[in-house]
Amino acid sequence: MKIIASTLNAKYIHTNLAIRYLKAAAAPEYNVELAEYTIKDPVMNIVSDLFTKKPDVIGFSCYIWNIEETIRVIQMLKKIMPELTIILGGPEVTYDTVYWLQRLPEIDIIVMGEGEETFKHLLSEIQGEKDFSSVPGIGYMENGKVKINPQRNKIDLRELPSPYRFEEDLPHLSKRVIYIETSRGCPFNCQFCLSSIEVGVRYFNREKIKDDIRFLMDHGARTIKFVDRTFNISRSYAMEMFQFLIDEHKPGTVFQFEITGDIMRPEVIQFLNDNAPKGLFRFEIGVQSTNDLTNELVKRRQNFEKLTRTVTMVKDGGKIDQHLDLIAGLPEEDYQSFRKTFNDVFALRPEELQLGFLKMLRGTGLRLRAKEHQYIFMDHAPYEILGNNILSFDDIVRIKQVEDVLEKYWNDHRMDQTIEYLVSNIFETPFDFFQEFGAYWEEKGWSRIGHQLEDLFKRLQSFLRTIPQASQQINTIEGLMKYDYLHNQRYKPRKPWWSYEVDKAERNKVYKAIVEKPDVLDKNLRSMNLSEKDLLKHTIVEKVPFSLDIYLNSGQINQATDSYMVVYYEPKSGQSSIYSLCI
Structure with missing residues (x-):
């Protein structure tokens, strides 16, 4: 009997622990082959791969993120392999077993709850007498009626x-x-x-x-x-x-x-x-x-x-x-x-x-009492809410705008210094920054197109220039944006998102000052004895409208004087170092 335990993961880097427990528990009596895919894989590719393995039994591990794709797979499999026994398990089918058995005639058996012992017992019945009534913790159809066997005791x-x-x-x-x-x-x-x-x-x-x-x-x-x-x-x-x-x-x-x-x-x-x-x-x-x-x-x-x-x-x-x-x-x-x-x-x-x-998950208390708060939600997985008695769909759409830019501008840590300054000094609260920017992002249609790193800086700059309190401090904010951009590069960027304010003559003046007075840099950089040629090759010089030295040491913005930002990119390690220089 050829047995496969399969699932569709959300991403390739994920692994499914459940099907590995099933494989381990079924051994040595049964050799279970693992077959993992992702929800992004074309259904035909998944079905073709499973078909070539010539299984007698396939068990699928089901969750809210993969159930709809899994349904398409099993429906196609049953058409081309009608004798195939298909077993479903996992949280998505455990708590509404009757619904799934009635909805999908392609399902032969559903394993409810912990499946290790149940799966092995079930395999013995599939191979033997097919007395499914003797297997605790499963649901199946018999003569057009749903049969639910009581679950077994918890596993040790x-x-x-x-x-x-x-x-x-x-x-x-x-x-x-x-x-x-x-x-x-x-x-x-x-x-x-x-x-x-x-x-x-x-x-x-x-x-x-x-x-x-x-x-x-x-x-x-x-x-x-x-x-x-x-x-x-x-x-x-x-x-x-x-x-x-x-x-x-x-x-x-x-x-x-x-x-x-x-x-x-x-x-x-x-x-x-x-x-x-x-x-x-x-x-x-x-x-x-x-x-x-x-x-x-x-x-x-x-x-x-x-x-x-x-x-x-x-x-x-x-x-x-x-x-x-x-x-x-x-x-x-x-x-x-x-x-x-x-x-x-x-x-x-x-x-x-x-x-x-x-998400109104099957079996949860909130889903069972959804009417108490007038919840409306998606009919199919992932059952995300569309509104309730005090949160409208319009509110949900607005909060989703926050989610989009929060991921790009905070969680990815591309502009930590800039965002910190904006949420602390420009906008009333952090939520207001992400909400206003998210709405602007959506209005421009940027959620429907791709972006490169430089685009994220340009789009934030575009938004801030529409905000009166931000436009009054735009030079300072753009100085922080330049700092974030240069600091987070591993290698000297060829074409940043802005036009350099420091021309060739001014840059050479800075390099000459460094060579003549290397004490302005830290001891590690001084020990390298960099020439003007080395500096030209591995550094970027840009001007910012505040004292970078004070900012780096205290986090305070002092606009009394401009300063040069000297960024050195170590060619072997891919590490950057930023120095403040006043001439």
Whole structure:
């Protein structure tokens, strides 16, 4: 019997942990072949590839991001391989099994919930007597009627075989995100989240997990993401794993965690600040909303004061990047309330601020009680909301404009100094900057066309010249934009987005001053004994309308004097250094 476990990932760099657990659990009695694709792959290509494998059974792992594409695949497969047994599993089909069986006659069986033991049991029945009534935790059609078998008891996670050691995965470990699961379940009851449905938290065997992580690192894994819903729910467990990862990590490896910010103890953060190498860890923290009524309605207990303490303490440590999440469209959070939530969280200056929109996931409390808040939402995945009793579709469209420019101008860190100046000095709040710029961006039609790096600077410049308070300080702002652009280049740019203000004669004057008085530069650059020819080849000189020296040292803008910005690009390392020079 030829068996395939398949899925459509959102991106090529992702890997699916679920189908690997199924493969591991089915062995040694059954040899399950893995077949991963992406939602961007043409359906015909996926179907053709699966067809050539000549399977008897295919199981698909289904989520909101891939269900519609998966449906097209299985419908085509059944037409060309009517004897093929198609099994679906995953969160998208677990919580509305009757609906999917009635909607799609191509589905033979749906596995509900944890699938490791169920899948193996099911394979034995497919190969044998086909007595599906004996298999707990599945749904299927029998004589035109839906049959739902009660789910089995929870699996003892400590006994599950490792899904991380398949020979076929080893060549790809360095190129993909590797997902690690050390626990299942969530202690919280947030009504917008599927994790709230499962009661309690269960842990895998710690030592086996540590051995798996060692194995993955030894074979080249670079990005390892823990999928535990709340990694730090147990302080002792989190500390043990943090210490292990600090002790055992390989250079270049990054570990990502989802943590709950307001329960993170200060002594844990201090331990990380003192001991973790910079860049080793990355935290994802779901804030979602700072509206107390909203959090109460979705049964989300959150102490924003303690969360702020955590985020601030981590940021001050300078060791760990933080990704904070917001959800627009939660109950009783109208446009102005969301504006406040955004500003509350942006004030923490996370390295990344993710703005998402509420999705009415099957099985969640919010979807079951959607009428209470007059929710309207998409009929098909991802079930994103289109409005509710206090948030109109027009409001949602406006917030989506914020999302677009937030990603390009804050999360990608192309213009940190410029954006900081704008949100602190020019616009009333950070949200207002992103909202006004986002609306301008949409009005110009830029969301429908591509862009290069230089375009982002030109478009921001174009927008700012329409804002009276910005146009009054446009020279200063453009000076910061030039700083950001030059500072973030790895090599000397050939054609920046502006016309140089420093002509050849003035530039040569600066170079001559540097050669005659090298003390104006730092000792590393002085030690290179650069000639005027070297400077010409590896530096850019530009004038800014403020004291760059004061700005670099204090962050303050002093417009009493202009200064030269000298940017040196080290040819071997691709590193840039910026110096201030007054002549």
